[in-house]
Amino acid sequence: MAQKGKIFVVGFGPGDFKHITTRAVEALQQSDMIIGYKTYVELIQDLVSAKSIVSTGMTEEVSRAQEAVRQAEAGSIVSVISSGDAGVYGMAGLVYEVLIELGWTEATGIEVEIVPGISAINSCASLLGAPIMHDACTISLSDHLTPWNLIAKRVEAAAMADFVIALYNPKSGRRTRQIVEAQRILLEYRSPDTPVGLVKSAYRERQEVTMTTLAEMLEHDIGMLTTVIIGNSSTFFYDNKMITPRGYQRKYTLGEEKQPLRPHQRLREENEPWAMNQETGTARDDFAADPNAGRFNKPSVAATPRPKKTALEMATAALAMVKGTSAIKVTPPKLVQQKIESIFELAVSPGVANKFFTPQQMMTLAEVVGEEGTMEYTPDHQIHLKIPTTEPERITEKLQEVGFLLAPIGDVLSLKACDFCYGEKADSIPYAEEIQEKLGGMSLPKTLNIGFNGCGMACYRAVFDDIGIVYRKSKFDVFIGAKPVGRTAHAAQPVVEGLEPEQLLSLITDIIEEYKANAHPNERLFKYFKRVKKILHYTYQDMSSKIKVEPAPCGD
Secondary structure: OOOOOEEEEEEOEOOOHHHOOHHHHHHHHHOOEEEEEHHHHHHOHHHOOOOEEEEEOOOOHHHHHHHHHHHHHOOOEEEEEEOEOOOOOOOHHHHHHHHHHOOOOOOOOOEEEEEOOOOHHHHHHHHHEEOOOOOEEEEEOOOOOOOHHHHHHHHHHHHHOOOEEEEEOOOOOOOOHHHHHHHHHHHOOOOOOOEEEEEEOOOOOOOEEEEEEOOOHHHOOOOOOEEEEEOOOOOEEEOOEEEOOOOHHHOOOOOOOOOOOOHHHHOOHHHOOOOEOOOOOOEOHHHHHOOOOOOOOOOOOOOOOOOOOOHHHHHHHHHHHHHOOOOOOOOOOOOOOOOOOEEEEEEEEOOOOOOOOOHHHHHHHHHHHOOOOEEEEOOOOOEEEEEEEOOHHHHHHHHHHOOOEEEOOOOEEEEEEOOOOOHHHHHHHHHHHHHHHHHOOOEOOOOEEEEEEOOOOOOOOHHHOOEEEEEEOOEEEEEEOOEOOOOOOEOOEEEEEEEOHHHHHHHHHHHHHHHHHHOOOOOOHHHHHHHHOEEOOEEOOOOOOOOOOOOOOOOO
16 A cells, blocks of 8 residues: 655745744755745755655646646655745645645545644844734735725725734735835724834835825835734834734823733723623624723723613513513614625637637627626637636636636646638548547646647647647647747657548647656646657657857947
């Protein structure tokens, strides 16, 4: 029986070795493979002794999780790393989602251990002083995965409730309006003088700490490495520190070593006028309306005691409710649970060979995309849709009803076929459609493009795709491993000439299955072919042009 592997999902904190836990170091040193965003891998490389390290770009989280699961199922011990805490905007949830998709259970599946780390809200708060001593929340301003309207609601709700707020992912090169809108919402509920702390690269070489105010925070440099901590109505600055009191001044005399009230006296209603009455289940109106009331043991208005119900009255009311005869109006619960809008992404086209859209299809596109979504025409003759919705199934139904061919977006197999010249050259269309039906949209380590040409002219540039298929003299020529861009760009390597049509699907399937099983995350087919030197029984040949580039002449 094959040995089961294990996945560690490791949060290594802010990046300083002094703030990484002993358990995190143990997990990294026990691992056969480390998988992570390349910047994070560089931060912990001195602690790693793994035989294999896989680093990928910022947007490759899904492929990292999939590779971790695949390697662990093959028996390896794998560490998937996140900065901060892996369970806070990190990799922990995504690893579980990938496992659940595969039918994993804790009892029978590979072992998973989440190793906690210091989250950015904690590391940044420590550099500011004590800004999160009272109720606090974290909100990511990135709307790549969450619709902006939902983010804006959360910012407003947190502002209304007087939370201390930590904003993650506040701004990037392409996302500049979100932090501006967040400030606008907050200023509707918070004073312009509300303390704000900006912490960039906490506990790393380029650490920067800035104290400012809500009104002036946009005058400072804010980027993806910045965490923005916004105080509540009682937060204050003192000697370059940002402090949020927890409320001890309401019940304790902080300047005296001996407190005037004994512990049991501090719990009496007259000394906790802001607290909920345990018999009526209500809070005093003056404190409910004014969060600062009683801040220094002085209520803002005179308190009016509520009349208390007698024990008989409460018992009679309870009995009446049990019998169903109560005249008391029962208020239904205020459910805050809502269908969460997500960004639904997919690609649509009128067909494998068909490039003609009908008026009905165009009207349906406009309907499903609406005012909030976007549609982008791509060189692959597809339209990419991004639609905020709670009902993606309904969208796909509408698109399929008008004859659209649907495909996922991302690291999947995509087939682009020429529109043929009809007549005798239309004979190859069924083979293109068969490949699309069997393999189209397959999840892969990296996007894989198949170019399909219906005649020997190959005018659709199929030989410059990952896999090129050219129909010539009623048979197929197959090419693999093109590199379409860059100084070393080259066409694909010819591997088969004169393949019988009924053998095409089987061959393409075998090539793709081998690539899927053995390629690294984010590794294009041409890189994989170059690395392993052989796919099936086809030996790699260097197709790159060896062109000598003359140095540019110097000018005065």
